Amino acid sequence: MTLPPGERIAEELAAEGRPVPDIVIAPDADHLARAVAEALITRVATAQHVHGTASVVLTGGGIGTAVLERVAALAADPPRHRVDWTAVDFWWGDERWLPAGDAERNETAARRVLLDPVGVPAGRVHPVPPSDGPFADPEEAAAWYAGELAAAAPEGRDLARFDVLLLGVGAEGHVASIFPGSPAVHDRRTVLAVRDSPKPPPTRISLGFPAINSAEEVWLLAAGSEKAPAVAAALRGDVGPDQLPAAGVHGRRATRWLLDEAAAGQLPRSPEPAGR
Numbered sequence: 001m002t003l004p005p006g007e008r009i010a011e012e013l014a015a016e017g018r019p020v021p022d023i024v025i026a027p028d029a030d031h032l033a034r035a036v037a038e039a040l041i042t043r044v045a046t047a048q049h050v051h052g053t054a055s056v057v058l059t060g061g062g063i064g065t066a067v068l069e070r071v072a073a074l075a076a077d078p079p080r081h082r083v084d085w086t087a088v089d090f091w092w093g094d095e096r097w098l099p100a101g102d103a104e105r106n107e108t109a110a111r112r113v114l115l116d117p118v119g120v121p122a123g124r125v126h127p128v129p130p131s132d133g134p135f136a137d138p139e140e141a142a143a144w145y146a147g148e149l150a151a152a153a154p155e156g157r158d159l160a161r162f163d164v165l166l167l168g169v170g171a172e173g174h175v176a177s178i179f180p181g182s183p184a185v186h187d188r189r190t191v192l193a194v195r196d197s198p199k200p201p202p203t204r205i206s207l208g209f210p211a212i213n214s215a216e217e218v219w220l221l222a223a224g225s226e227k228a229p230a231v232a233a234a235l236r237g238d239v240g241p242d243q244l245p246a247a248g249v250h251g252r253r254a255t256r257w258l259l260d261e262a263a264a265g266q267l268p269r270s271p272e273p274a275g276r
């Protein structure tokens with residue numbers, strides 16, 4: 001599999017003194033999902049080696065779910081992939097405010113394709129509350145989820161440790177349920193209710209920037225040519241997070257953009273080697 005790095009844009013960012021994210025470009029969405037799944041398993045295994053446990057924040061969306069399907073397939077080959085699935089905590093970067101078990105909930109998809117097949121224990125799955133749960137409205141549910149994140153904080157930290165936080169990227173540059181020009185962009189809370197989302201359903205709960213950017217590693221996933229303008233603008237840094245929320249996220253230790261060729265289509269590229 002060819003995964004050429006986005007060398008030229010990295011050089012440009014470095015020349016401007018801006019932090020250089022890691023850019024990986026896979027040939028297509030299928031190869032991307034496989035490559036991200038392999039990388040995620042390796043990262044989780046490493047975190048377990050160091051901390052005894054690992055913690056992953058999941059995203060909704062097509063490529064995010066495809067990655068989890070691939071992780072489940074790889075997990076069926078334990079001699080190659082030694083992850084203890086009973087020692088991985090799963091949180092969500094955003095959720096749709098819908099009843100438990102609704103097919104549109106990010107939790108429902110994640111349980112079906114990965115969490116149930118690999119046998120993650122209930123106590124390690126931390127779903128955002130559903131609309132038919134104990135909370136009267138998404139604001140109350142968001143406040144409760146913020147409390148859960150705080151309660152899981154290791155000593156010396158305010159929030160649970162996130163080893164990897166996955167984020168799909170919308171064509172207009174949204175991440176989690178932080179949409180361009182919405183109040184969520186400026187909200188400093190760790191978890192917030194989102195109303196009037198331009199992407200259905202309209203009511204959602206999302207981590208805010210402070211929680212997203214507390215992750216050790218943030219992995220932004222994008223496949224398809226409709227994502228190319230947002231990806232290029234976010235990486236060039238010429239548009240701020242208010243217009244392009246994807247431009248406002250970064251991990252404490254690493255920020256990785258994991259793209260397919262189509263989503264990377266508007267990035268500056270190194271010249272083709274002579275003779276090709």
Ligand SMILES: O=C(O)[C@H](O)[C@@H](O)[C@H](O)[C@H](O)COP(=O)(O)O
Nearest residue numbers: 059060061062063168169170176
């Ligand atoms: O619940 C959601 O809708 C999301 O978490 C959302 O932020 C998603 O990740 C992006 O819209 C990308 O989705 P696609 O990969 O399907 O384009």
